[in-house]
Amino acid sequence: MNDSADIRFLLTLRESGSLIAAARKLGLSPSAVTQRLQQLEKKLGAQLVNRSARRLQFTEEGSLLCERGAELVEQFDALFDDLQMRRGGLVGTLKINAPLGFGRRHLAPVIGEFQQQNPDIDVALTLSDRPLTDTPDRFDIVVHIGELRISNLVGHMIAPNARFVCAAPALLKRLGAPQSPDELSRLPCILLRENNEDVSLWQFSKGRMRRSVRVSAHLSCNDGDVIREWACQGRGVILRSEWDVADDIAKGKLVRLLPGWKAPDANVIALTHQRAGLPARTRHFMQYLQSRFRPLPPWRR
Structure with a gap:
């Protein structure tokens, strides 16, 4: 194996999941794909x-x-991207995965402007309700909101x-506003299903005090826009990111409850496979995104 073509071929097999999909x-x-794989295994003297x-x-x-080849291919591409930049510009394809709502409202406009300013870069944006489970090694950048579980991503x-x-x-006028997190258990709530989390257990802190409340819900959805709209209609209480509800709070469509209690932050982060050796376009x-x-982010201006 004396060039990156064989590694790229093997990575395509892994990403595709089947010989037929890889062939396509x-x-x-x-x-032809089977024959090339056999030739590669014969050259290496190992079944892959x-x-x-x-x-x-x-196989192992x-x-x-x-695993090791992907790192080498990234370094190889980064080297040639840097050489290309010295000759005058950014090139290549940038693959990004991001959450549905945030991607639509805040990320897509930024990507559109970035691509317009860098016309030789092709940007492929994938929106998903589970960015971290959608084979993150297929993407150059995965945008994530909230706590990051143990991961080899940076x-x-x-x-x-x-x-x-x-x-x-309208809901508060009918049922009254809660004065403590414990009172949320008596109110109808709406749940956002995401990242396989226990979404009905809401946690709060106030100084050194901690509260965990198990809420009940007759409405739930995996799309944040849907649960926000239900909340605006007075169907229940939601626990939602600031970026999603700031406008509705400012317009009076929603009221923030329990301002003295703090739910865990859900900061916006971008994940890459490594810290050093990233392609110039990435x-x-x-830098442009940051x-x-x-x-200040748009929701705090």
């Missing part, structure tokens, strides 16, 4: 993939080659973001 992506016949009818399963050697701070408990004025987009959310 590579523009080859399935038999256990074939099956439904899904490819990589194949997994190691993909986090870059983009913007601060608090979380507020909110309800419509570095420049990160500049658009500093010194």
Whole structure:
């Protein structure tokens, strides 16, 4: 294996999940893909993939080659990106994954402007309700909101973001506003299902005091826009990111509850596979993104 083409071929197999899908992506016949894989294994003297009818399963050697090879390919691409920059510009494809609501409202406009300023960069934006489970190694940048569980990805701070408990004025007029987190258990709540979290357990702090409240809900959804609209209609109380409800609070459609109690922050971060050796297009987009959310993000202006 004396160039990056073989590694890129193997990474395409892993990303595609099957020989047929890989053949479609590579523009080859399935038999040609199989033959190339066999030639690669013969050249290395090791089996890299256990074939099956439904899904490819990589051997330890194949997994190691993909893991280490991906790092080498990124470094190789970063080197040539830097050389290209010296000759006059940013080039290549930038693949980004982000949450649905935040991606639509705040990220898509920034990406559109960035691409317009850098026309030789192709940007592929994927919006998902589960960015961290959508094979993050397929993307150059994964935008994440909230606490980051143990991960081998590197986090870059983009913007601060608090979380507020909110309800419509009509609901509060009918049922009264809670005076403590414990009183939330008597109110109808609306839940946002995301990241396989326990979304019905709401946590708060006030100085050294801590409260955890199990709320009940007849309405839930995996789309933040939907639960915010339900809340504005007076259907229940929501615990939602500041970026999503700041406008509705300012317009009086929603009222922030329990201002003396603090829910855990859900800061906006961008995740990359490594801190050093990033392609020039990735570095420049990160800088551009951070500049658009500093010194204050849009929801605090």
